[in-house]
Amino acid sequence: MSTKKHSAFLMILIMMTMGESTLFAQSKSNLNKIYGYVTSNNIPLKNVNISIKDKNRRTTTDEKGYYYIEASEREVVQFSFVGKKQVEVIVEDVTQFLNIKMIDDVNTLDEVLVTTESSKKRSLVRKPELSKLKTAYGEIDLRSSPxxxxxxxxxxxxxxxxxxIEAIRGHIQIYEVTVKHGKKRVRILPKLYAMFSEGSGLAIWDIDGFIYEEAPHVDLDDIAYVAVLRSVAARTKYGMRGEGGVIVVVTKSSMLRKTLKAKLGINENQYKKDAFLYADKGSDIIDVFKKTDSNTSEKELYEIYKTLSVKYxxxxSFYLDVxxxxxxxxxxxxLSLLVLLDMEMKFDKNAEALKALAYKYQELGEKSKALNVYNKIIHLRPSYAQSFRDLANVYSENKEYQNAWDMYMRYxxxxxxxxxxxxEQVVYHEMRYLFTQKKDVAKIKETFKIEEGEEETSTSDIRVVFEWNTSEAEFLLEFVDPQLNSFVYEHSWAKNSDRISDEKLKGYSSDEFFIYDLGKGEWLINITYIGNKKYAPTYLKATVYKNWGRKNQTNRIKLFKLKSYNYKMQLFKFNSIFR
Known part of the structure; x- marks a missing residue:
């Protein structure tokens, strides 16, 4: 992000010292023993080159795809194989198992199949620069000066x-963002133009030939090109509607799957009602307890647990299941809290296990216990951005708003x-909430400046924050609106490697999503779990805020155990009643 862009978005105006005293112990530099298997399409890969970036430590996989290597925290393990996309994994304090699934180096969404006139041979080549733009009103030749x-x-x-809008901000000049009834519109021409316009002077959107006034939901990873039409010649194709300019979005799906869609008659953005209700089946260990009857005493149950704990x-996950x-x-x-206390003592040096425990305490409403665990995590991971945010957030949940603000300032x-x-975006929104709703009780002395036009987007009907205990977790989140339109966000190395690298470098594992206007009908949130490169499950905490940023804001926390791969599950269902 450019300095100019950062300064335009930065809302805090404070005087701070350069750096902060070292309050926490630093991480150790001991080498981690890392094991795992490398596969492709579920087939073991032999002779995969595995090395530590910028070091002379390296190895290869055997005929079963197995490998072993040593690396210290913050080092990068590289996996390379001819014809496969290179994988890089940043080592963390808890890294031990890394089971890698390699994919072909050719990404069909980024390539097009063309026939050259001279050789008459077909070959895969890089996507050419866009010369002609298909719009709702025919083609525009972008090479023509008008x-x-x-x-x-x-x-x-x-x-x-x-x-x-946020995806294109910084790439084009945006003069104003307006919000009405939760719908965001954008001005890309100076207001001087609007004075001579009979219309609103606001831009319209042309998404694969469909016209929208407000910015529609589009999978940002699926966008091939965005063309901004400001010239009079381009805008006149749209008549009065285009007087404020046109933002044309061409998706990869429309470029590469148009023929397939026509043949099959499938709207790929429609929810197929293929998600199953989430159910935590626990584990086979629980079957031992299920054999007991209602007359089994508390002491007997506890003794069964202690016997099993020797083995597990x-x-x-054993402690959380029990x-x-x-x-x-x-x-x-x-008994439940006794088991969780045992887990806290057993894994007092394992940040990933402690995060899952803290999530469970929050779900149960044990806020002081969650606060204690997050304090342990920040001492284990003092360089992780997530450590500061989590502690600030749990302070806020405990209504210790002054401590929450102080922790954000430490961040x-x-x-x-x-x-x-x-x-950074998650922290900004939470700091903005504290400043606008809890300024006096939090005793905030700093000035928090909100940019013009952002006041109307500072609240929403629903805000969902997802957090996961292991940074290697990969999954697809699907949001389904009342019209059964499906919007998918994929958190995976194959699809979003830049994002995952950013998470590893800064030390965070969370994301947020807003629904500004619930409207009528029902919304769904589904998840498809891809894996986490290890044998242990991933624990996903979802915090759903109703009336986010408003005085009547409420929230609900739910913890999900992700274990089954490629299995779409329904996490939440809600409407204006919020259930």
Missing amino acids: FASKIIKGEDLNIGTIDL QNSS ANYFRQEKENKK LRRGFKLEEKGI
Whole structure:
């Protein structure tokens, strides 16, 4: 992100010292023993080159795809194989197993099949520069001077932002963003033009030939090009509607799958009602408890647990499964909390296990216990942005707003920023909420400046924050609106490697999504779990805020255990009643 763009978005005006005293112990530099298997399409890959970046440590996989290598925290493990896309994994404090799935180096969404006149041979080549633009009103020849336009490649957009407007911000001049009834519109021409316009002077959107006034939901990873039509010659093709300019979006799907869609008659953006309700089946270990009857005493149940723990003591999911069983099936809060306390002591040096435990405490409403665990994590991971944000957030949940604000300020003093993506965006929104709703009780002395036009987007009907305990987690999130339109965000190395690299470098594993206007009908949030390069499950915490940023804001926390691969599950269902 450019300095200019960052300064335009930065909302905090404070006087801070350069750096902060070292309050926490630094991470160790010991080498981690890392094991795993490398496969492609579920077939083991032999002779995969594995090396530590910028080091002389290297190895190869055997005939079973197995390997072993050593690396220290923050080093990068590289996996290379001819014809496969190189994989890089940043080593963390808990990295031990890395099971790698390699994919072909040719990405069909970024390539086109062409026939050359001279050789009459077909070959895969890089996508050519856009010369003709298909719009709702026919083709525009972009090489013709009257149609001079700004062209942005999809790969250059701000992927990971909340909507199309934020994705193009910084690439084109945006003079104003207006919001009415939760619908955002954008002005890309100076207001001087609007004075002589009979229309609104606001831009319209042409998405694959369909016209929208407000910025529609589009999978940002699926965008091939964005063309901004400001010239009079280009705008006149759209008549009065185009007087404020036109933003044309061409998706990869429309370029490469148009023929297939026509043959099959499929709207790929329609929800297929193929998600199953989420259900945590626990594990086979729970079957031992299920054999007991209602007359089994509390002492006997606890003894069964202690006997099993000798065998499964190194599995954090064992403790969470047993705690869930005691709480839900036996309705025994005391036993459940005893099991979780054992887990806290057993894994007091494992940040990933502790995060799952903290999530569970938050789901159960045990806020002080969650606060204690997050304090442990920040001592284990003092260089992780997520550590500061999580502690600030749990302070806020405990209504310790002054401590929450102080922790956010420590986040900034540690060198982290407020930007338009990743955890910086999450922190910005939470700091803005504290400033606008809890300024007095939090005793905030700093000045938090909100940019013009942002006041109307500072609240929403629904805000969903997802957090996961392991940075290697990969998944697809699907949002389905009341009209069954499906919007998918893919968090995977293959699809969004830049985002995952940013998470690893800054130390965070979270994201947020907004629904500004629920409207009538029902919304769904589904997930398809891809994996996490290890044998342990991933724990996903979802915090759903209703009336985000408003005085009547409420939230609900739910913890999900992700274990089954490529299996679409429904996490949430809600409408204006919010259930």
